[in-house]
Amino acid sequence: MNELKAGALLNYISIATRLATQFFLTPFILSSLGQDEYGIFMLSNSVIVWLSLTDFGLKATVNKYVAMYHARNETSQMAHFLGQSMVLFSCLGIFTAICGIVCYFYLGDFFPNLTGEEHKTLEILYLLTLGNLILSFPLRPVTGIASAYMKFVTPGVVELSISLLNAGLTVLLLCWGFKAIALTILGVSTGIGTMLWGLYYAFRCLGVRLVFSRPDWPLYREMFQFSFWILLNQIMDLFYWRAGTPIIARTSGAAAVTVFSLGISFSQYFMTASTAISGVIYPKIMHMVAQESTKEQLTDLMIRIGRIQAALLCLILAVFLCCGHDFLHLWVGKTLGTEISTVWAGAALVLVVLLIPLTQNTGIAILQALNIHKGRAVILFYSSVVCVILGYLISLRYGAIGMFAGTAISLFFGQIFLINRYYSRKAGLSIKRFFAQVYIPLLYSVPLLLLAGITGSFLIKLDSWTSLIAYSCCYAVAFTAVLWCAYLNESERELFSAPLKKLIHFLKHAR
Numbered sequence: 001m002n003e004l005k006a007g008a009l010l011n012y013i014s015i016a017t018r019l020a021t022q023f024f025l026t027p028f029i030l031s032s033l034g035q036d037e038y039g040i041f042m043l044s045n046s047v048i049v050w051l052s053l054t055d056f057g058l059k060a061t062v063n064k065y066v067a068m069y070h071a072r073n074e075t076s077q078m079a080h081f082l083g084q085s086m087v088l089f090s091c092l093g094i095f096t097a098i099c100g101i102v103c104y105f106y107l108g109d110f111f112p113n114l115t116g117e118e119h120k121t122l123e124i125l126y127l128l129t130l131g132n133l134i135l136s137f138p139l140r141p142v143t144g145i146a147s148a149y150m151k152f153v154t155p156g157v158v159e160l161s162i163s164l165l166n167a168g169l170t171v172l173l174l175c176w177g178f179k180a181i182a183l184t185i186l187g188v189s190t191g192i193g194t195m196l197w198g199l200y201y202a203f204r205c206l207g208v209r210l211v212f213s214r215p216d217w218p219l220y221r222e223m224f225q226f227s228f229w230i231l232l233n234q235i236m237d238l239f240y241w242r243a244g245t246p247i248i249a250r251t252s253g254a255a256a257v258t259v260f261s262l263g264i265s266f267s268q269y270f271m272t273a274s275t276a277i278s279g280v281i282y283p284k285i286m287h288m289v290a291q292e293s294t295k296e297q298l299t300d301l302m303i304r305i306g307r308i309q310a311a312l313l314c315l316i317l318a319v320f321l322c323c324g325h326d327f328l329h330l331w332v333g334k335t336l337g338t339e340i341s342t343v344w345a346g347a348a349l350v351l352v353v354l355l356i357p358l359t360q361n362t363g364i365a366i367l368q369a370l371n372i373h374k375g376r377a378v379i380l381f382y383s384s385v386v387c388v389i390l391g392y393l394i395s396l397r398y399g400a401i402g403m404f405a406g407t408a409i410s411l412f413f414g415q416i417f418l419i420n421r422y423y424s425r426k427a428g429l430s431i432k433r434f435f436a437q438v439y440i441p442l443l444y445s446v447p448l449l450l451l452a453g454i455t456g457s458f459l460i461k462l463d464s465w466t467s468l469i470a471y472s473c474c475y476a477v478a479f480t481a482v483l484w485c486a487y488l489n490e491s492e493r494e495l496f497s498a499p500l501k502k503l504i505h506f507l508k509h510a511r
Contacts, residue, residue, distance in 0.1 A: 010152065010153065010156035010157065010160065011152075011156065013160065014156065014159065014160050014163070015272065017160060017163060017164065018163065019269065019272075021163070021164075021167045022265075023331075025167060025170060025171070026262070026331070026332065027331050027332050027334075027335070028171065028174060029041075029170070029174065029183070030258070030332055030335045030336075031334060031335050032174040032179075033179055033180055034335070035254075035255045035258045035335055035336060036118065036253075036254045036255050036258075037118075037121065037179060037180050037254075038180075038258050039249070039253075039254035039255055039256070039257035039258040039261070040114075040118050040121050040122050040125065040180060040254050040257075041125065041180040041183065041184070042245060042257055042258065042261045043111075043122060043245055043246065043249050043254065043257050044122055044125035044126050044129055044180075044184065045129065046242050046245035046246055047103070047107075047126060047246060048126070048129040048130060048133055049238065049242055050238060050242070050246075051096055051099060051100055051103070051130070051133060052133060053231070053234060053235065053238070054092055054095055054096040054099060055089070055092055055137070055140065056092070056224065056227055056231050057227035057228070057229075057230030057231035057233075057234055058085075058088070058089070058092070058223060058224075058227045059140050059141075060227070060230050061223050061226050061227040061230065062081075062082075062085050062140070062141045062145065062223075063145060064226070065081055065223075066078060066081070066082070066145045066149075067149075069081065070149055075209070076211070078208075078209075079208075079209040079210055079211040080211045080213065080216075081219070082141050082142065082208065082209075082210050082211075083210040083211045083212040083213065084213075084215070084216050084219055084220070085141035085223075086138055086141050086142070086210060086212075087212065087215065088220060088223075089137045089138055089139075089140050089141055090137065090138040092137055093134050093135075093136075093137030093138055096133060096134055096137060097130075097134045100130040100133070100134070104123065104126060104127065104130070107119065107122060107123060107126065110246070110250060111246070111249050111250055112250070113249070113250065113251070113252060113253040113254075114249065114253065114254055115254075118254050121180060121181070124181055124184075125180060125181065125184045128181075128184045128185060128188050129184060129187075129188065131188070132187075132188040132191050132192065135192065135195070136191070136195060139195050139198070139199060142198065142199060142202045142203075142208060142210075143194075143195050143198030143199060143202065145202060145206075145208070146198075146201065146202070146206070149206055151206065154201065154205070155198075155201065158194075158197060158201075159194070162190055162193065162194055165190070166186065166187070166190045169186055170183060170186065173186060229374060229377055232377050232378075232381050233377055233380075235381065235384070236377070236380050236381045236383075236384040237384075239381075239384030239385060239387055239388050240384050240387055240407065240410075240411070241264060241267065241268070243387070243388045243391070244260050244264060244391055244403040244404075244407065245257055245260060245261060247388070247391060247392050247395060247403060248260045248395060248399070248400055248403055251392070251395045251396050251399070252395065252399040252400065255339075256399050256400045258336070259336070259339050259342050259343055259346075259399075259400045260346070260400040260403055260404070262328075262332065262336075262343050262347075263342070263343040263344075263346040263347040263350075263400070263404060264346075264347070264350070264404075264407075266320070266324075266347040266350075266351060267347070267350050267351065267354060270313070270316065270317075270351055270354055270358065271354070271358060273312065273313065273316055274309055274312075274313060274358035274359070274361055288301065288369075295427070295428040295429060295430070296430065298366050298427075298429060299429045299430045299433060299434060301362065302360070302362045302363055302366065302429060302434060303433070303434055303437050303438060304492075305361075305362040306359045306360060306362060306434060306438045307437070307438050307487075307488075307492060308492060308495070309358065309359040309361070310355075310359045310438050310439065310442060311483050311487060311488060311492075313355055313358055313359060314355070314442060314446055314479075314483070315476060315479055315480060315483070317351055317352065317355060318446065318449060318450055318453060318475075318479055319453075319472055319475060319476055319479070320347070320348065320351065321348055321450060321453070321454065322450065322453035322454050322456070322457050322472075322475060323453075323457060323462065323468060323471065323472045323475070324344050324347070324348065325340065325341065325344045325457075326457060326462040326463075326468050327468060328340040328343055328344055330463075330464070330465055330468060342399075342400055342401050345401060345404075346400060346401050346403075346404030347404075349404050349405065349408045350404055350407055350408050350411070352408075353408045353411045353412050353416070354411065356415075356416050356439070357411065357415040357416060357419070359438060360419075360420075360423075360434075363419075363423050363427070363429065364376070366427060366429065367423075367427060370427060372426055372427060375422060375426060376419060376422060379414060379418050379419060379422060380414055380415065380419070382414075383410050383411075383413065383414025383415065383418065384410070384414070386410045386413070386414070387406060387407055387410035387411070387414075388406075389406075390406035390409055390410055391403040391405075391406025391407055391410075392406070393406070394406045441486075441487055442487065444486065445482050445483065445486045445487065449478075449479050449482060453475050453479070456471070456475070457471065
């Protein structure tokens, strides 16, 4: 197995491990810390993520340049570039420290709904994570360049091992009675350990060298020009999925932060599932564009991928809508009580709206291949600003559910209404045909399947993990069978059945 395939496999294993540890650790951490302290724990991480924007998207830029120099075997130019990058990131680290210290003195003003004890805990957690962030800046150009060297296996194994070690130590600390501060110290320690290992791997295993010289202002200008669009996408992502945490802390307090954080986390899982197919389609689209394929042919590809994604995501969404409330009751119900209804309703609201954008991920790759993706970034940036403003205004009265509503409304107008107009007018894609072939056929079966599933969840008492898993599996099988017969066409069914036939054939001959 080559480095790329092994790295891809490790990536999937890491994702599965992260999801599994989150599934098992979240209720344990929540019950150990309590709803309020868990909210403070999540809030401190969210605030620091905002400060990490002070790298201005330059980390990804460094990886791009290093990959280019490595491919050309230009070692001296790379050494000069990395030296300049380390100086630049050191300056950014000082800038981050100044910003972080200023923000520290205004934490109390920004989060007036926190109690005195909660403020003290937040300040300690904030200083710990801020220190870790500042230390990471000078080392960023070197510690994260393994991927630019096409080295995935060793870094992947180490990161997976550290993740498992961190999970195990988290359980031990909580069993010994430690709280959020100890968990943050653990996170900072493993973070520093990861950085030190990254330095060792870069210098000893990859043979990275640094050459320091006078500031190369033209190089800095070129780096910032390239990183601008990366930064814009980072800000957009934070506005959509991270801004809600400090907003809810300001308007409603620490307990509501827990409710919002749990609800919005389901969106991350949903988005991860959607990229399983579209993430590998970009090279094919680039080839089609290079071959001057027509816009109708690009639309055909978008429809083929979109139908597969729609079937997969509708299945996940339907199971969540039918069984999600009972799942949350068993998962975190002991700590959150009746507030699991808010978590479920808020998550469902956002997931329903996300269904359309996530089945159009291929459109993003088409825009990139046509080199017209910057317009999409601008549209989504303004849409994410609306998300923050709208979420804040609604949450003043309705708390966490108001932030969910603001997110859903901005997603609808930005990522559905405006982006589809952009696909149609700028990229020349036939969006009407996309909707007619991807979504309209689902309306014939999915509403009835949802009604049947929700009715069944009310009639059958799902008060244990055994009954919940059994019902979810039976419903998923029934849902899949209906989509298989009523939605998927022959070529799409073959796409799923062919790997299964190969597996059966392999098992028969392996005996």
